[in-house]
Amino acid sequence: MKQVCIIGAGATGITAVKAMKEQGISFDCYEKGSDIGGNWRFNNDNGLSSIYRSLHINTNRNVMAFSDFPMPDDYPMFPHHSHIIRYFEAYVAHFGLRENIIFKTAVTNVSKNSDNTYTVTLDNGQVLSYQYVIVANGHHWKPRFAEFKGNFTGEVLHSHQYKGIEQVQNKNVLVVGMGNSAVDIACEAARLCTGKVVISSRSGAYIIPNWIWSKPFDNLTTPFSTKLPLWLQRKILDLVLRLARGKQEDYGVPRPKHPLLSEHPTLSQDLLNLAGRGLIGFKPNIREFEGKTVVFEDGSKQEFDLIVYATGYKISFPFLKQYDAFDVEESNSIRLYKRVIHPDFEHLFFLALIQPLGAIMPLAEIQAKWVAKIIKGECPLPSKEEMLRSIDEDAQKLAQRYKQSPRHTLQVDFYPYKESIEKEMKKTARG
Structure with a gap:
């Protein structure tokens, strides 16, 4: 019996493979598709990728890279998804990980046994036993739709299904939501200038540029800045945004009523310019549908050919x-x-089940290293009571900072979270 079953060979799964291999832990890694990369492989044959043709990352290449494998210097600062998948392929080749991954094989069931081991069933009918299971199946593959009164008779799709401009060309498009994918799709549709483009949002969003003063915006966040009181972080960020691009409402983009840093930020270098040119409009939340006509909560009505749920x-x-x-x-x-x-x-571990203010890959990497130490017996876990107390404390902090929404249940701050895992590893290693 091998020690570990790893589910998924996306960006998270491959760093788990590397961590287990380096620690001499026996494992099997199962990937539903025919290649590595998960969500980052455009049109992945595992059917789970949400990547669209024009997608670029919103965290800069230096922040996103794994700790021991930098992205190439000739990559743009905010690479295209084709760069990212080549980076993951190079990572797998450099560390010799491909031979440890079983492709075209999905895990269909995981059952806990009385001795704390796990029985794993595969889609080929095999049933295997493992001491530990690492779940790295991602959390950007099963679409969540908003529900409204009435019936929209035009075309409907989720941002997960959006792949390219041909889907929005020559159409009046309503994008529901104001996160990163929503804004990317709205901007792409607006550049075509072939129809009306409107964003509908319940609460709006603060628009953060990718670049500020010729520097990637996420370089402004440091271990020191994240230790400042939240009210001071908000004051500083508000000042920086005003100096860098003025008030977003002056471009026609409504300012949210909630304070900065109380929801996941929306990054876009293009939205304010396109909105300022009148190419993207904004509406409040939807009240109901009347055929192809959408009635908004402010009583206004508008007809659309296509609704994209970026929810x-x-x-x-x-x-x-x-x-x-x-x-x-x-x-x-x-x-x-x-x-x-x-x-x-x-004996069941979940990796990258977080939504950081920053890059997710380095955090998945350190999670995997921590898990490997736990499996090796180098990092004993605290008692169940201590774990429950810690979970409650984290949930309370989350509720105090972020508005209540399924979107914010996974939020973490990059540096404080990274430091908490590092502290955990050091604390338990000392015994």
Whole structure:
């Protein structure tokens, strides 16, 4: 019996493979598709990728890279998804990981045994036993739709299904939501100038430019800045944004009523310019549909050919459906110690089940290193009571800062979270 089963060979799964291999831990890694990369492989044959043709990352290449494998210097600062998948392929080749991945094989069921081991069933009918299971199946693949009164008779799709400009060309488009994908798609449609483009949002968003004063915006965040009181972080960010691009409402983009840093930021270098040219309009939340006519909460009406729901994703673990603890598709809230371990399932680990203010890959990497140390017996876990207390404290902090929404259940700050895992590793290593 091998020690570990890793589910998924996307950006998170491959760093888990590397961590296990470096620690001499025996494992199998199963990937539903025919290649590595997960969400970052355009038109991935595993059917789960949300990448669209024009997508560029919103975190800069230096921040996003794994700690021991920098992105090439000739990459643009905000690379295209084709650069990212080549980077992951190079990472896998450099560390010799491909031979450790079993492709075209999906995990269909994971069951906990009385001795804390796990029985894993594959889609080819095989049933295997493992001491530990690492879940790296991602959380941007099962679309979440908003529901409204009435019936829209035009075309409907989720941003997960959006792949390119041909889907919005010559159409009046309503984009529901104001996160990164929503704004990207709206900007792409607006550049075509072939129809009206409108964004509908319940609460709006603060628009953060990718670049400020010739520097990538995310370079402004440091371990020191994240330790400042939240009210001071908000004051500083508001001042920086005003100096860099003025008031977003002067471009026609409504200013949200909630304070800065109380929701995941929306990054765009283009939205304000396109809105200022009248190419993108804004509406409040939808009240109801009347055929192709959309009635908004302010009483206004407008007709559209296409609605794109950029309303996020559900956390889903179809291979754990027999356990209530992991039936979280509606709430998007899962109670995990340090966002990795459920107190009742200590040999089951979840990686990259976070939404950081910053890049996710380095955090998945350090999570994987921590898990490897736990498996090796170098980092004993705290008691169940301590884990539950920590989970409650984290949930309370989250509720105080962010508005109540399935979108914000996974939020973490990059540096404080990274430091918390590093601290955990050091603390337990000393015993």
